[in-house]
Amino acid sequence: MTKYIVRRLLSTIPVLFGLSVVLFVFVHLLPGDPATALLGQHATPELTARIRAQLGLDKPLYEQYLTYLSNMAHGNFGVSILDNRPILEEFGTRFPGTIELTIGALAFAFGLGIPLGRFAARHVQGLGDGLVTVISLVGISIPIFVLGYTLQFLLAVDLKILPASSSLDARLVVPPVTHFILVDALLAGQPDAFVDALRHLVLPSIALGTIPLAIVTRITRASVLDVANEDYVRTARAKGLREGRVDSRHIMRNAWLPVVTVIGLQVGGLLAGAVITETVFTWDGVGRWVFLAIQGHDYIVVQSVITIFAFIFLMVNLIVDVAYAFLNPRIRYA
Amino acid sequence: MASIASTGPVLATERASRGIWRDALRRLLRNGPALVGLFFIALFLFLALLAPLLTPYDPVVGTLADRLQPPGSPGHLLGTDLQGRDELARIVYGARLSLVVCVGSVLMGLAMGGTIGAIAGAAGGRTDAVLMRTVDVLLAIPGILLAIGVVTWLGRGLPQIMLAVAATNAPIFARILRGSLLANREQDYVIAARSIGAPRLRVLFRHLLPNSLTSVMVAGTLALATAIIDVAGLGFLGLGPSDPRTAEWGTMLTDSTQYLRQGPFLIFFPGVAIVISAIGFNLLGDGLRESLDPRLKR
Numbered sequence: 001m002t003k004y005i006v007r008r009l010l011s012t013i014p015v016l017f018g019l020s021v022v023l024f025v026f027v028h029l030l031p032g033d034p035a036t037a038l039l040g041q042h043a044t045p046e047l048t049a050r051i052r053a054q055l056g057l058d059k060p061l062y063e064q065y066l067t068y069l070s071n072m073a074h075g076n077f078g079v080s081i082l083d084n085r086p087i088l089e090e091f092g093t094r095f096p097g098t099i100e101l102t103i104g105a106l107a108f109a110f111g112l113g114i115p116l117g118r119f120a121a122r123h124v125q126g127l128g129d130g131l132v133t134v135i136s137l138v139g140i141s142i143p144i145f146v147l148g149y150t151l152q153f154l155l156a157v158d159l160k161i162l163p164a165s166s167s168l169d170a171r172l173v174v175p176p177v178t179h180f181i182l183v184d185a186l187l188a189g190q191p192d193a194f195v196d197a198l199r200h201l202v203l204p205s206i207a208l209g210t211i212p213l214a215i216v217t218r219i220t221r222a223s224v225l226d227v228a229n230e231d232y233v234r235t236a237r238a239k240g241l242r243e244g245r246v247d248s249r250h251i252m253r254n255a256w257l258p259v260v261t262v263i264g265l266q267v268g269g270l271l272a273g274a275v276i277t278e279t280v281f282t283w284d285g286v287g288r289w290v291f292l293a294i295q296g297h298d299y300i301v302v303q304s305v306i307t308i309f310a311f312i313f314l315m316v317n318l319i320v321d322v323a324y325a326f327l328n329p330r331i332r333y334a
Numbered sequence: 335m336a337s338i339a340s341t342g343p344v345l346a347t348e349r350a351s352r353g354i355w356r357d358a359l360r361r362l363l364r365n366g367p368a369l370v371g372l373f374f375i376a377l378f379l380f381l382a383l384l385a386p387l388l389t390p391y392d393p394v395v396g397t398l399a400d401r402l403q404p405p406g407s408p409g410h411l412l413g414t415d416l417q418g419r420d421e422l423a424r425i426v427y428g429a430r431l432s433l434v435v436c437v438g439s440v441l442m443g444l445a446m447g448g449t450i451g452a453i454a455g456a457a458g459g460r461t462d463a464v465l466m467r468t469v470d471v472l473l474a475i476p477g478i479l480l481a482i483g484v485v486t487w488l489g490r491g492l493p494q495i496m497l498a499v500a501a502t503n504a505p506i507f508a509r510i511l512r513g514s515l516l517a518n519r520e521q522d523y524v525i526a527a528r529s530i531g532a533p534r535l536r537v538l539f540r541h542l543l544p545n546s547l548t549s550v551m552v553a554g555t556l557a558l559a560t561a562i563i564d565v566a567g568l569g570f571l572g573l574g575p576s577d578p579r580t581a582e583w584g585t586m587l588t589d590s591t592q593y594l595r596q597g598p599f600l601i602f603f604p605g606v607a608i609v610i611s612a613i614g615f616n617l618l619g620d621g622l623r624e625s626l627d628p629r630l631k632r
Contacts, residue, residue, distance in 0.1 A: 018471035026487065141612035143563045145570045145584075146605040149591060153598060268476030275482070276567055294486060294571055302486050310474045 004325050012318055016311070023307055024068050077304040082296045087304045090289065096179035097167060097285035101277065102270045104205030106263070109212035114259065116213075117220025118252075124225060132217060139214030144273050148207035148280035155203060163200050165282040172196055208277040212266040219262055223255040230254075257328055264320030268313045354548075354626070361625035368621020374614030382429040391420035393427035393581040405599050412603055415586075416593055421600065424581040425607050431575070431582055432611065435496055436561040440554055442500035447507025448550065454508065455515025455546075456538045466512065472505040478564050485573040492575055499564050503557045510553050514546040521545075548626045556619035559612040566608050583608050 052058050056067060071077070077087035120132035156164030167181055168174065172193045174184045182201075185194040227233065228251055236250045237243075278287035286305055293301035362368050381388065396419030405413040405421070412421035454465040472480065484498035518524060519542065527541050568574060569584025578585065583604040590600035 014467055015470050015474055018467055019474055022468075022471050026483065137613060137616060138609070141559060141563075141616050142609050143566055143570075143584075143605075143612075145567065145587060146601075146608060149587070149594070149601050150605065153594060153601070157594070272477035272479045275478070276570065279571065290482070291571055294482070294573065297486075299486055302483065306475060306479050306483050309476060309479060313476050314474050 001325065005322050008318060008321055008325075012314055015314060019307075019310055019314075020069055020072060021065075023303065023310075024065050026303075072307070077307075078300050080293070080301050081298045082293070082301075087301060091286060091305070091308060093176070093179050094284065094286045094289050097181065097283060098271070098274050098278070098287060100167075100180055100182060100201065101204055101208060101274060101283060101285060101287075102267070104201045105209030105212065105270055105273075105277075106266070108205045108209035109216050109266070110259075110263075113213045113216030114220050114256070117217045118224055118247075120217070120221045121224035121228065129221075132221070136214035136217045139210045139217075142210065144207050144211070144276045145280050147210055148204070148277060151203045151207060152280070162202050163196075164203075165280075167197060167200050167283055168193065169196050169200075204277050204281040204283055207280065208270060208273050211269060211273065212262070215266065216259060216262060220255070220259055223258045224251060227251050227255045257324075260324060260327065261320065264317040267316045268309075271309045271313065358622070358625040362621055365621045365625060367617050368625070371614045371617025371619075371621060374610050375618060378429055378433065378611045378614060381426045382433040385426045385430045388426050389420060389423040391423035393419065393423045394577075394579045396420070402593075402597050404597075413597070413599055415590065415597070415600055421603055424586060425583075425603055427581040428583045428586065428604065428607065429611075431492075431580065432562055432565065435492060435499075435565050436558050439496040439499035439561050439565070440503060440557050442496055443503030443557065444507055444550065444554055446500060447504035447509075448511055450504070451508035451511030451550075452515065452538070452543065455512040455519075456534075456542070462512070465508070469505040469508050472501070473509075477502060478567055481564055481568060482571065482573065485568060490573055490576040495565060495568055495573070495575070498568070499561050502564065503561070506557070507550055507553060511546060511550050514549045515542055518542055518545050552619055552623040552626065555615055555622055559615035559619065562608060562612050562615070566604075 049058075056064055059067075075088050077091075079086050080090060083090075116132050116135070120129045123129045152164050155161050163169065172190070174181060174188055174190060174193050174197075177184050177187055181197045182194060185191075185197055233246060233250050236246045241250075274285060274287035275290045276287070277283065278285045279291040282288065286309075290302060290305050293299075293305075396414065396417045398418045400410070400414050401416055401418040403410050403414040403418075405411065407413060410420050410422070412425065414420055415424070450465050450469065454462040475483070480502045481495075481498035484501055485494050488494040488497070524537060524541055527537050532541075566582075566584030566587070569582045569586075570588045572588070574580070574582045574585040586604040587601055587608075590597060590604075594601065
């Protein structure tokens with residue numbers, strides 16, 4: 001087991017190294033000059049030269065790469081052009097919001113996707129199965145912003161069941177401690193703020209969680225159908241076990257393994273989708289920050305977030321792989 | 335001698351590969367959901383190709399006096415937007431742009447990813463390792479973020495958008511093609527071709543590639559659906575075509591969010607257009623997969 005974890009850890013290193021090269025090449029070699037991008041229409045030759053010197057763009061390429069690598073290793077991503085705050089600090093205060101949204105989306109996707117997939121598998125080729133297939137088809141075909149605005153318009157503006165945007169009612173104030181608004185509300189002893197924050201979380205979570213919902217549903221269905229044909233399931237039925245017990249002890253225990261792997265892969269899509277979801281719902285997380293940075297031509301923020309998200313994505317997949325090896329001995333010894 | 339050695343198996347595969355496609359087409363035409371998909375795609379193509387014949391209006395310049403007409407008003411079947419532009423004209427010309435950008439980006443991605451995957455799968459060894467690690471690196475940048483990076487860096491514009499979406503697809507195509515090349519490499523017919531002395535490149539182009547392309551074609555069809563969504567997503571984030579007046583579905587959606595109350599239909603129509611064309615390509619992709627590999631019957 002330790003051997004597997006070490007091997008898996010080591011295999012991440014070349015990818016990280018490659019990632020640094022790709023992002024570096026991306027920023028420094030492709031046509032388009034960061035100095036002109038920064039200055040926009042105000043670019044004069046003198047200003048451009050000054051900015052280039054400031055960014056170290058006049059140094060030899062290998063030196064630039066080493067500086068870049070050492071900065072990354074120290075978590076030094078520079079400062080945002082728009083408000084001059086250190087990027088890592090701003091990321092730290094905004095990321096908890098994105099984590100809350102991502103967890104909400106995962107909870108929605110798995111909480112609804114697994115029962116839907118089981119339901120479809122139980123009624124395979126029937127009306128229920130067809131209905132679930134249509135739901136998951138629409139789920140992967142609908143862009144987050146289309147679904148987001150539709151939900152917002154129907155449930156928030158029209159029916160006024162749920163709040164339309166932001167992560168907390170403007171009249172409520174929760175002192176930021178952890179920047180996780182739900183945790184902060186509890187820490188401050190404000191149950192009403194907790195409930196309000198939870199209500200704000202519902203619509204964005206559904207908008208962000210619908211693509212993973214469709215995927216989880218499909219995989220659960222396929223996996224349950226796969227396992228249900230195994231000999232040991234027939235044996236379990238033959239020895240007279242109740243259907244509920246066959247389902248919970250023999251089918252689901254084995255069927256949910258492939259579903260676990262999906263979590264790791266979905267995190268990437270969720271982080272990317274957060275950019276759009278947070279923009280629709282004016283949710284104060286990293287995603288909306290990226291959107292604002294795009295609008296303000298703050299390319300350093302965009303690049304930094306891409307780097308950090310790619311790193312997080314690799315780490316989550318590492319953790320999921322290791323967890324999977326714990327659950328499935330066949331992987332460990334392969 | 336060489337000619338005898340190589341013509342034999344080639345003829346056989348040509349006959350066999352024609353069989354695969356004809357069989358697949360027959361199965362596809364009997365696949366209900368795939369036909370629905372084809373219908374949606376036909377509708378999309380119809381709008382895109384015949385755009386100027388379907389509407390007399392200019393999609394870019396409107397008449398301010400006619401602004402925000404509701405759907406069904408005389409002369410404007412789907413109403414007009416804030417600048418008095420005919421919504422139907424914008425949807426129809428938007429289909430044209432989507433078609434060009436999505437097909438262009440998927441073809442570009444297929445060319446890039448296909449080349450990388452073919453070289454990696456055919457060469458093996460160190461070349462394979464280096465290329466596949468590069469692909470791993472690109473896959474580590476989640477989905478649309480890579481596209482956002484490319485467009486923020488290269489600037490707004492249609493070629494940039496195509497390249498951006500292609501860059502997100504290429505590593506996926508590369509991995510799929512390499513995988514099926516490796517799986518086919520040890521098949522009997524390939525070993526047979528090699529054993530009678532067919533040159534490496536001939537084995538690759540006449541035997542391996544034609545038999546490995548099916549999975550890439552399925553992935554390519556499904557990628558058209560994600561391309562439509564990603565292109566609209568870029569438009570939504572303000573990274574659409576360089577002229578902000580261009581009729582692009584994602585940009586239209588963003589523009590209309592500012593007057594949601596006066597014209598909710600302006601968000602509804604481009605939304606429906608995106609969803610229907612994405613559903614079309616998803617259905618066709620799934621149908622293709624099932625008809626190319628009948629063992630996959632659900």
